[in-house]
Amino acid sequence: MMIKLSIHLTIACLIGAPLILVVAKISGNAHGRISEKVQNLSAEAFEIAEETIQTIRTVRSFGNEDEELKRFENTLQQSYQVSLIQAALIAAQKWFVELAQLCMSIIMLSYGAKLVRDNYITGPDLLAFIIYQLTLGGVLSDISQIYTSMMTAAGASQSVFDYLDRQPIQKPNGILQPSELIGDIEFNNVSLTYPARPNEIAIQNISFKIKSGQTCAFVGPSGSGKSTCVNLLERFYDPSDGKILIDGREIHEYDHKYFHHKIAMVGQEPVLFNRTIRENINYGMNDNDETMIIQAAQQANADGFITELMNGYNTKCGQRGSHLSGGQKQRVSIARALMRNPTILLLDEATSALDPVNERLIQDALYYKKDNSQSRTILISAHRLSTIERCDRIFVIHKGHLVEQGTHDELMMIDNGIYRELVRRQTIDIDDD
Secondary structure, eight states: OHHHHOHHHHHHHHHHHHHHHHHHHHHHHHHHHHHHHHHHHHHHHHHHHHHHHHTHHHHHHTTOHHHHHHHHHHHHHHHHHHHHHHHHHHHHHHHHHHHHHHHHHHHHHHHHHHHHHTTSSOHHHHHHHHHHHHHHHHHHHHHHHHHHHHHHHHHHTHHHHHHHHOOOOSOOOOOBOOSOOOOOEEEEEEEEEOTTOTTSEEEEEEEEEEOTTOEEEEEOSTTSSHHHHHHHHTTSSOOSEEEEEETTEEGGGBOHHHHHHHEEEEOSSOOOOSSBHHHHHTTTOSOOOHHHHHHHHHHTTOHHHHHHSTTGGGOBOOGGGTTSOHHHHHHHHHHHHHTTOOSEEEEESTTTTSOHHHHHHHHHHHTSOTTTSTTOEEEEEOSOGGGSTTOSEEEEEETTEEEEEEOHHHHHTSTTOHHHHHHHHHHHHHHHO
């Protein structure tokens, strides 16, 4: 319609449109980058706040409240400064678009008046064209604002897109669901390099076999790779090289939910949810069998302290189990693992917070009463070597390598052996105490 009214005015009108669109694109891209930076700084500030709240006892014990507050304020101040730049950019873009529209209107009126004087266009046609031009300017302004808003949203959600676009490192979930899992375990030349530390080898060429029903242990100095072996069995990672076999089949062939109903783990830092003790013990189970919950708690030597609580099994554990002591959290975590009646039980420093009496009671209930758990394969990662002396087999890991294996008595016979030296050092420490 504008072309029909005046080709000359249409050409003059469209000359300014590309400039508005180019500015909108440049401004929109800048908005995206700034919005992403604002989101990252805000996330960093919230991480500082969350970390400080979760570790408030450590912060208070070192009297570092002011430093943590300053760190939080500095991050928020950076976010505020970037937000000011973003607001200024929005204002500048809007000012430019409005000014461009005003200039186009002035140009149209001036040029249109000349065309009317030269009889190229009539007055009513010029008025109609100006109305169309104002409508076009409004559309271009809306397009500019919509594009800017889209780029701002894209920048704010960039972290989400980055996570969605990440390719999984682990092999796809399998479909194997045998009617019975026996519990034989085999590591065949297994090596692992953590993705976050590609130049550091966590474990290298580790091979061993564990028969169903055996109680075995990983021992070694801190950082040697004991917990890594446990994490591999839970499929928190897949090995960089080698194979992990369960009952002769590679671990990734098993269905995820099936496999994790047959295997249970208690970590060295037990995590409880802000629910009742009953709900924590029954976590992940479809049924709510009160008898099984109590039996699991009794086997973990947790029933005694639970029944002494005012609300018993209905006691809230608090955020991350904050209402319970370290030893109580470990016992509830052990009960949660036993609730599944797992074929394979992994204990990674699971009794480190317990006193010797409770630790011995749990050992007797879990490790050595084979009449109660004949088919259960148990793997223990431990620093306290007195807890694993009666294991069927002990694997000594040093600097990521499996250097010794055997029973306690066999390993103690090795001259200059690492296990023998570890036992000697702990014995000296106990004597000194």
